[in-house]
Amino acid sequence: MKAPFLALLCCLLAAAQGGAQGAPVRIELRDEKPYAFNYGRILSQAGFGPRVELYGTTIAGVRRLLFVSESAVGLSMDFALYNDGTLLDLELAGYDAQGRPLAASHRLRFQTGSDAERRLITQLQFSYGSFPGLNAIGPEGLERGDAEYLSRQINATYFAARASLLYALALVAWTMAALLIATALARKKPVGGASATGGDSAAPARMAALILALGAALSLTALAAFGPRPYLFVIEGAQAGGRVTAAGERYLKDYAELRWIATDGMEGGEAADYLGLRSPRGAALPLSAFDGYRYLLFSSQPLVVSDTAGMLRIGGGPFLAAWGLRR
């Protein structure tokens, strides 16, 4: 009686082991260009689980998260990653639609050849820190200097986070209105006839609380109507320094773009643009915002995320700076 039972158990264990290995998965990278976003596709015969991650290992052996998708549907998924020129291996992490681990890797071709533009982008630097107010620049715009000095000036003067006057004024108006309501209610005599001028009676406070609670509910509803918006700041031709003029603000569907032009840099031709990315409350900038750039150098590795619609974006995070060479 025992032998058939044991055989059946062995068969079941073998089947379970075979199943745990998962269906074949493949990473296809369309272009392997350093200092640029590289696009590709992941193919899985068993679909994808709720979260798929792509890690990269650099020549120095450092492992970094490069891409995250939390909305993969179907048997293939488009992805993108930023190749900083040191990437060597890609490794997939996650589960397929049946909960089995996904395992795939891809080795990048290390490109040694370089053109003048790529040589230029590798030499550009970023500031080690940004101190708003210390580098106040005059009407001439940027003081000339090396890339690191320019980066520090731009971060501190053009891209520095400042107090939002509009919101602060709305809060001042809110406080004034609340004080006026409380004063008006405290002057009124309560129904019982006792004086309430001292504000000690609970009636005016209760009425003020009700009015304020309604006002707060309305303002919170108004707040909920506005989603967070990512910002892209650009100084065209920043590498040349010198005079900088404002070139306007554009409020596009997915992000807002604020642009300045360093006029000296535009005349020279090859000068690099300096870019800043802000992602308030996880607002993620679409990758399409960088379509105009051939080479990009980021201050730190950007993480690419695929949103619920499958659109590729730079995941929300701390302020990110970049040097870019236009196509």
Added chain:
Amino acid sequence: MSRLNGAMLALAAPPLALALAFPAGLDTALSPAWAAALPLVWAALVVCMAGAPSPALALGLSLPFSSWSLLHCSSWSLAPRPPALEALELLALAALFMSSLTLARLKRRGARLILAYALFIPGIALQASTGPLASLACAAFIAALAALTKGRRRAEA
């Protein structure tokens, strides 16, 4: 100036000064629960120590400051947070604030404050780590406890 106005001014002036001076869109900041809770924590302090007439009044005055803080000081996430989730964060914190203050009915101000914070601060930590639904449940539990205590007091009287 009436006591009511004085308390309201004490409640609004410090967060207002912060809102005027503080930069918007911080690069690295607090978790959304802590960011939205800070003005409420301040309100709890004023209610318990300076004797603002009503916790509901303090809540009404402080909530827009909480929403401002949530907008400008909350930390980053990978993807945009839906506005409804932020509204829920605020709602859960408001419920937690009210429940912790309604339960704290001790005579001594210091003891009232300690009890309010002893309930409120762990609630915020809970929301920061597990989300607004957990703190809503926590607020409901405290509110039920407050109702039970009130019922027992009435029965004893």
